[in-house]
Amino acid sequence: MHMKRHLPPLLALRFFDAAARHLSFSLAAEELHVTQSAVSRQIKTLEEALGYPLFVRSIRSVSLTPNGIRYQKAVAQALDILERASSRRTNAKRILTISAPQSLATFWLIPRLSEFARVYPHIDIRVQTSTGPADFERDEVDVAIRLGAMPGETYDPDQPQVPHELVRNWHGVHATHLWDEVLIPVLSKKLLSQSKPLNTPADLKHYRLLHVALRPTAWSDWFRCAKTPYPKRASTMEFGHFFMALEAARSGHGVALAPTIFLDSPFGSNGDLVTPLPAAKRSAGAYYFLCRERDENDRTIRSFLNWLRSNAK
DSSP, X not given: OXXXXXXXXXXXXXXXXXXXXXXXXXXXXXXXXXXXXXXXXXXXXXXXXXXXXXXXXXXXXXXXXXXXXXXXXXXXXXXXXXXXXXXXXXXXXXEEEEEEOHHHIIIIIGGGHHHHHHHOXXXXXXXXXXXXXXXXXXXXXXXXXXXXXXXXXXXOTTSOOOOOOSBSOOTTEEEEEEEEEXXXXXXXXXXXXXXXXOOSGGXXXXXXXXXXXXXXXXXXXHHHHTTOOOOTTOOEEEESSHHHHHHHHHTTSOEEEEEHHHHSSTTTXXXXXXXXXXXXXXXXXXXXXXXXGGGTTOHHHHHHHHHHHHHOO
16 A cells, blocks of 8 residues: 655745745735735745745845755755656657847747757747846746856957856856857948948948947957947947847948848848958857756757757857
8 A cells, every 4th residue: 555645735845945045025925926925925934834944034034044055955956856857748849948138049040940859850949039147947948059268267358348147047047158259340231332341350440330229339359359440430330139239230221330240141241241350359249049957968959059069060
């Protein structure tokens, strides 16, 4: 005969897991779409069932007790096992949700997804776009691609700055380098043929410079790297994303700074855009593949990472 299991309230475990990850009852309530008082009640119910406190409560914050720290590890492992077991459906397609910056998704990722689908027909891809730091505690995504610098990594002060964070919280996150960001001036072939020669960085004073709002210092950083003064009276236009600036460049409105990875796409390789200056500058940041540490060896995620790396240049 099977003995009856003596389990704590299972609903309370979900509430405890969320509160322990966030170290906040209010953020746990947001994640679970319940009230903060509901979280407090479930945690209290669990503590009563266990016979010891899990949190130290203060007016503005909560922290885990030593018993709470140990219990969180056990609960997280148990929930991970349940989550993986529940997702294994025979002959079912796996859905992989990816978060990527909009320009990268537009110029690099989406044009290649048909090839990924041919190689991995059993994986369905869902693409979300975001320029903010990846947040695996709150966002329902499996993997993220982001541009930024790893903690502790140092760069030359003269390199173009990347004012982006990779993740909101590094706890439980695994990162893999994909490729460096390298910026180079691009413009339409037609504009170049109709304008003054563009043989040196100083010649850019004759052209309109197309800026990207999310990278406000990109052009000034690039000129500094090129040992050339920024044109004092340069005509400018500003756009929200790189893909907008590149579209403007293709339409002949001026010169944009483009990550070289974007030029290796149907948009960049169709002959409309040219790079007459060989002055490509590596930024103080790189593109990274991010996922939860617990999913690092997941077969689907590893397949997608390997495909990305085989296509990264």
